[in-house]
Amino acid sequence: MMTTTSKHDRARARTRGEQGVTLVELMVAILLAAILSAGLFYFMSAQSAVYQGQMKQSRAQLNLATTLEFLQREIRHAGYGLGCAQPVVKAGAQPLSALTVYNNCNLLTTNPSACPTAGDKADSFSVTHADVTAGASTVTALALAQAMSSPTDELLVAQKGSLQACDRISLWSPDSNACVLLVATALTQLTTGAQSGKWKLDHGAGCSGSGDAYNNPAWPSGGFGTGAIVSRIAPSTVARHFAVDTSVTPPRLVTWTTNNANPSADRGSGFEVVADDIEDMQIAWACDANGDGVISEGASDTDKRSDEWAANVAGDSAPSCGIHPVSSVRVTLVARSASPDPQFNGGRRPAAEDRPGAADKTAYPNIVGTYTRAVIVSTVQPRNVR
Ligand SMILES: [Ca+2]
Ligand SMILES: [Ca+2]
Ligand SMILES: [Ca+2]
Numbered sequence: 001m002m003t004t005t006s007k008h009d010r011a012r013a014r015t016r017g018e019q020g021v022t023l024v025e026l027m028v029a030i031l032l033a034a035i036l037s038a039g040l041f042y043f044m045s046a047q048s049a050v051y052q053g054q055m056k057q058s059r060a061q062l063n064l065a066t067t068l069e070f071l072q073r074e075i076r077h078a079g080y081g082l083g084c085a086q087p088v089v090k091a092g093a094q095p096l097s098a099l100t101v102y103n104n105c106n107l108l109t110t111n112p113s114a115c116p117t118a119g120d121k122a123d124s125f126s127v128t129h130a131d132v133t134a135g136a137s138t139v140t141a142l143a144l145a146q147a148m149s150s151p152t153d154e155l156l157v158a159q160k161g162s163l164q165a166c167d168r169i170s171l172w173s174p175d176s177n178a179c180v181l182l183v184a185t186a187l188t189q190l191t192t193g194a195q196s197g198k199w200k201l202d203h204g205a206g207c208s209g210s211g212d213a214y215n216n217p218a219w220p221s222g223g224f225g226t227g228a229i230v231s232r233i234a235p236s237t238v239a240r241h242f243a244v245d246t247s248v249t250p251p252r253l254v255t256w257t258t259n260n261a262n263p264s265a266d267r268g269s270g271f272e273v274v275a276d277d278i279e280d281m282q283i284a285w286a287c288d289a290n291g292d293g294v295i296s297e298g299a300s301d302t303d304k305r306s307d308e309w310a311a312n313v314a315g316d317s318a319p320s321c322g323i324h325p326v327s328s329v330r331v332t333l334v335a336r337s338a339s340p341d342p343q344f345n346g347g348r349r350p351a352a353e354d355r356p357g358a359a360d361k362t363a364y365p366n367i368v369g370t371y372t373r374a375v376i377v378s379t380v381q382p383r384n385v386r
Helices: 002-016 023-077 210-214
Strands: 099-102 124-129 140-142 165-171 181-185 186-189 198-203 229-232 238-245 253-255 272-276 278-287 326-336 374-380
Touching: 023 124, 023 238, 023 272, 023 278, 023 326, 023 374, 099 278, 099 326, 198 272, 238 278, 253 278, 272 278
Parallel strands: none
Antiparallel strands: 099 124, 124 238, 140 229, 165 181, 165 229, 186 198, 238 253, 253 272, 278 326, 326 374
16 A cells, blocks of 8 residues: 555656756756856966966066166176276277167177167167276376377377286376277387387287277377376276177077177177066166256157257267266166967057067067066166266
8 A cells, every 4th residue: 555655656746847857957057057167267267367477577577677687787887997087888889998888789790880870679788897806906007108199199108017018008088088998019118219218009900809909999089188097907808798689589688798899790609698588678878968967858759859868769869978977877678478478469569768669469470469578677877987
């Protein structure tokens, strides 16, 4: 009896649909679960992309900070041990300048004499300073015994002091603050004539070719008068060059040393990488050209073309510093992620100084997505560029 009743109840329950689920119910449940899972997955992957982007950004910023610190130290030391009161900062090339800015010129690949004077590419720069461990104690000051109105005039000093052939020397006029750097290729004591007893410092070819590279400096218009200071430069000085290597992907900041007038032709044993993933380096420099105690910078592009900063706007011309020293150098570095983010398509290299920005799709048309970037700007006061 019990068995009969139980079977009857189960049959009745099935008939009323009070137990189990139908196929339609099951499909609806699966569909809802799929929609929820997709939403969750989308949310998680979006969070992951944000996280990855933030990681790229912070890596780029760390890279920039350490790179900039290194460059600041090099620029602050520029001129140390040169014995020159005003080592040169300019757009052209001169071996052993304390600090030389090559605007829109890649020293890795371009002879500085062929550098354009205006443009929109990464800048390069060179610094020269004595090796700190070797010290600058070898600077020996002598006085010019007769005026030199041109570089081909004889260079005479009353004593030769500790000078030796092939020493590098600087010639500095305290009156005009003019300064040039030369190599004394030979020393000879004169035995006849009015200048008998004086020492003649040859400054032409010789000394394993280095004289050829050095001894053709741009001569100041007023020349050097009698009494101008002749200093022996610390022997460990060597010019160090910095440029963005764009021949690799991603671009990187590299450095190498040579005193050759064309650093691109002499990279010695190659170059060293200062930092990976550096897309742009821009250098602007300033002096108090009007001597009012303030370095002025224009607010508008038009004003920037006539202010006391050089290379801070497209189409700029350098201020006439005269006897006023270059007292500020502004470095801008742009770091770029090593790989583009496929989910990000609005990337641009930001504008910096005289270089306009550019969309990734213009600069790198074949990439999928665009890059993450970080920018750092810092102004450095060179200590020995007086
Ligand atoms: Ca520039
Ligand atoms: Ca001023
Ligand atoms: Ca300017």
